[in-house]
Amino acid sequence: MSTEPESATHAGARFGFPAHGPGSLAGFGRRVLALVVDWLPAAAAAYFLTRNLSLSAIVIFAAVTIISHSLFGRTLGYAIAGLRLVKIDGLRPDPGRVLVRTLLLCLVIPAVVSDEDGRGLHDKVVSTAVVSAR
Numbered sequence: 001m002s003t004e005p006e007s008a009t010h011a012g013a014r015f016g017f018p019a020h021g022p023g024s025l026a027g028f029g030r031r032v033l034a035l036v037v038d039w040l041p042a043a044a045a046a047y048f049l050t051r052n053l054s055l056s057a058i059v060i061f062a063a064v065t066i067i068s069h070s071l072f073g074r075t076l077g078y079a080i081a082g083l084r085l086v087k088i089d090g091l092r093p094d095p096g097r098v099l100v101r102t103l104l105l106c107l108v109i110p111a112v113v114s115d116e117d118g119r120g121l122h123d124k125v126v127s128t129a130v131v132s133a134r
Contacts, residue, residue, distance in 0.1 A: 011117040015088050017131060023090070025117060026130040030081045034130075037077030038065060058106050065102045070095040074133070082134040088127045097126045 010019035018024045039061055046056035068075040073092040074084045085101075087093045093101070104110040104122035113121040119129055 012129065012131075014117075015129065016090075017129065022132055022134055024132050025119070026081075026083050026132050028118065030083055030132075031130055034075065034077035034081040034083055037080050038075045039077075041076075062102050062106050065105070066095070066098055069093065069098040069102070078130075078133075082132060083130050084133045085128055086131055088129060093126070093128050097128060101126045101128055 010024075011017075012025040013019070039057075042061035042064060043053060043057040045060050046053050050056040065075055068078075069085050070093075073086070078084060085093060085098070087097070101122050104125060105120075107122075110121035110125070115121075115124055117129075123129055
């Protein structure tokens with residue numbers, strides 16, 4: 001049993017994120033919910049506009065994600081799930097960081113490889129985190 005206080009051992013503690021509530025690292029389930037909410041309209045738009053689900057859906061998803069995160073710090077899916085994207089210092093990430101993160105997310109593998117805090121490789125590479133907004 002560890003003698004360290006809980007505050008020093010929770011996910012995100014090393015970055016200064018709280019253990020629970022607003023600003024805490026988001027759980028896997030809420031991140032997946034946000035992804036599904038963002039992915040479905042992109043897939044539907046690709047189907048109705050191009051009939052090419054594979055590449056078109058990824059391009060639409062990436063474009064909407066980059067624009068939304070750059071302008072608002074969240075996508076529609078993130079808003080519904082109560083999440084926001086931040087840099088490790090808690091501020092909104094710049095568009096370049098969002099671009100690299102989104103491209104890695106579209107590769108899928110970086111998103112499913114996570115660190116001890118539950119952050120995906122795509123977040124780790126660009127020093128971002130998905131946190132609870134509420």
